[in-house]
Amino acid sequence: MRFHRYRPRLWGAAAFVVAASLAATTLNPQAGPPANAAEYDGVDCVVSLPGSSPTNSMLPDPFTKLDGTRISAKSEWECRRAEIKELAEDSIYGEKPGMPDSVTGSVSSSNITVNVSDQGRSASFSASVDLPSGSGPFPAVIVLGGLGADTDTIKSSGAAVINFDPYEVGQEDTSRSNKQGAFYDIYGSSSSTGLLMAWSWGVSRIIDVIEQSNGSVISTDGTGVTGCSRFGKGAFTAGAFDQRIDLTMPIESGTGGVPALRGVAQEDGAQPLSNAYSEQPWFGDVFNSYTSNPAALPVDMHEIVGMVAPRGLLIMENPHIDWLGATSGSVAALGGAEVYKALGAQENITYWSDVQDGSHCATRSEWTAPLQQSIQKFLLGTGSAPGEFRIASGASGNLSAWRNWQTPTLSDDEPTDEPTDDPTDDPTDEPTDEPTDEPTDDPSGVCTASYQTINSWSSGYQGEVTVSNNTASTLNGWSVDMTLASGQSISNLWNGDNSGTSGAITVSNVAWNGSIAPDGSTTFGFVASGSSTAPSGLTCTSP
Template sequence: MASSIAPGAAPPAGPAPGRSRHRRRLRFALVALAAAALASALALSTRFSAEAQVQAASEWDGANCDVRIPGSWASNSLLPDPFTRIDGTRVTSRDQWECRRSEIKELAEHTVYGDKPRPDSVSGTVTSSRITVNVSDNGRSTSFSASVRLPSGTGPFPAVIVYGGFGADTSTILSSGAAVIDFDPGAVGAEGTGRNDKQGAFYTLYGAGSSTGVLMAQAWGVSRIIDVIEQSGGSILNDSTGVTGCSRYGKGAFVAGAFDQRIELTMPIESGSGGVGAMRSIAQESGAQPLSSAYGEQPWLGDAFGAYTGNPAALPVDTHELVGMIAPRGLFIMDNPHVEWLGARSGAVAALGGAEVYKALGAGANVSYHSNVADGTHCAVRSDWRTPLQQSINAFLKGSGNPPGVITMHPSKSANLSQWRTWTTPTLGTGDPGGTTPPETTSPPTETTSPPPAGSGCTARIEVVSTWNGGWQGNVHITAGAAAISGWRLTWTWASGQSIASSWNATVTASGSAVTAADVGWNGTVAAGQTRSAAWGFVANGPSTLPAVTCTPD
């Protein structure tokens, strides 16, 4: 079924590297030296800072990893473990994660998107109004261009590449001090073509019958723009780049950010099936665009994906691992829960699964997911997203302030990661091949109420998942007493300066400092003596001082 909205409809028409490779390598060297000199201080950090985490010296830093794709792999109806390598061993350090990320990349190219080749040469120009790109590979040449809009003030400026001129609010991007690069993705990978007659600059080089899908072709184009910015000397655009897009362009922005480690901030919006949404979940989410539709409507996905549209459990990867590929760089996912076709619950599943990679790397605050909006208009400019958009640009592209670090799901499209995984999240060591050196020397504080009651009743424990300046994220674990419970209600009183900013999987009310939270049905049942882990979660403002929680069966 072709969609008249979101992934299936063309959005309104929009307006038609200063990142220097030397500067990036210099920054990488400085970060490495700082890490060596201040190891003990870094060990105390609960996350990478938004500026210090930018360490990619090339399009793909794991290019030297020895990745060998097996001929077959086991089927899995749940989300694959991002921390288990192809050989069955588990990742225990950040060094090992670098090559595990390359495994995920190769598997995703092999089964979902198609290959992303590195061309022989790239050249071009950057002016205050335009970027031109010239590419040659294997004796063939092609070119394309993108327009530039500069913010007020004196450059050089960071820039956000906007797919089709249709992504995150460009007025907010410009007012935040970042340039807008209006990228026409169709010039590189055109829609409306058959799989054996693909068109655009990418296919001029690699053939109309290339098995690489349009999303990867367009991501290749984004990387070539960054190549030119890198070469430009940094007089107009500096060394920080983001990417964004909505609907079909949200799919493209997500893929671009996952497959180029030089992109500091990725912001996909309402990307639907074939975008952020976990494919295994899409197949089970009522009303979401089926995978077969996303594959057949346009040649967005690689030709090889046709074998998996009816059986995503056979895939060796899923999109939560692409979220993990972006880690620890900035990621702000925006979703629309009011249009069933967009599959926002599956987007939340992928965001929660990928956020575990961010946590393992000590960068939990660098990923945000936001679907708790009232306006259901597709690709609308929403005031709900303006502040986190500004915070993301400031933190990841300008190196100032803190990222939003918020995961807030609409109650009608919330997700529960525990239903989708059997794997646990490790704490990855800082460069120790054995994984014995954790990124922090102290664990976040946790607090338990009184021990589980001997009779009927329940207790609750709040776990601090991550903290940042001015806020923190908590998970709440519910334990039943000697008798099973079919529902729960929690109450507590905040200390001065604390409040809930957002929450998921609970109905929360607040009156002053008093808070009441109740289950939302599916997460209310807890067997006798058992614990429902991460029964619900929230983001809080203020210090991470834990309140005393009272749990009452409801």
């Protein structure tokens, strides 16, 4: 399997030579369709969609295949992702067409032109280019709509800005039977594909043209996408459905973007599904049947987050505007982060809603550093990803209330004929790194609890506790006592029920992880404010 985590750039003196002073690169009209199999690595996976899916009020298990078995190896994620992709197209977005018959165009220091022909129809659109200082070629961030993106920081970090007007490929304020724009010029004004997928298609065609160029202006290796509000929805969709995008950065995307659809349907003040469906043809036409019954959806947005894995993802949300559903956004991000964790790439996802300014699509100082770090890591191949979850205390969702599945430990090998793990009696949600602290209770006891810090920052940290069964019998129920340092307070905890948020607290199992097989283990995680001092006095007991 190809794990497209990011594509590091190799910088050298020769790489900085720009031919013809950044002159335009025009593609050969006879070149034919570009070879861009990396847009979607699941083309060889056989996906047979079910006629219907059972109603499920919880977030669907991203690790359970359509045949009912769970994946056990990282190599299986490619085809499981293909299933999620087709389920999402079939129930949320509408279909993203395959590679067009022909894509041609040009790349210059100021402009990109795109010409597409497919099924006997043609359309064209363009995007402007804003280069940073210095010598290229430059990686680039495609900015949808120009709203809310911190283009100054993007350029100062060493990336070009490609300003793409999504309305050129899919216009708003049209009826669903008369959609307009380059996408619909080719695939029909009555196409059932919604604007979010049409915009995603436009981003992919821009990348086609960049990849066909000689790379003297825009690097053919290192692409990001971002946008705010409705364009945040589009950027999120584009990153999920094109695996050539190394860094996806949705901003305040709201309903139809990152927030879990099941969550926003219950979150006070969040934009209702029916309202988002009727406001604009963002969703595919098929989504109409789910607006009053999201529990019938076969997928949810945590799995779309998972589709981006293991590539770079920086989610920026505004907790001050109820309409944006930031609480449900944190739930989807935490759920999707479990996919990153299973793939061994948990450092590649960052979520940040802990901001002071409540203005919609404002440029925020809190996001400057993680934006710079993400661009440097995933587009320039230098430094480290931020890898943080900074969840605002007033918009902190509880993942444990939304799932009844556990995260498997995926092997690096091909799956064997051994049965897959059963989330009810064989939890395998083990940490990907060795715990930094030894268990503090007696290892001869029934169970032990050990702690590790996953991430830390100036005003808080993310921690994880592993609960291990030390007996030869299945453990039925557990609880962990621990004491937080002075000034610390838990703002979010998942995979457990906690008795308090500060000082001495007790965390007990939830329904699906109370049963631990002999020599097995499970985990719970939390985000806390205050210093990053590790909790003390961890003890584990079982009834």
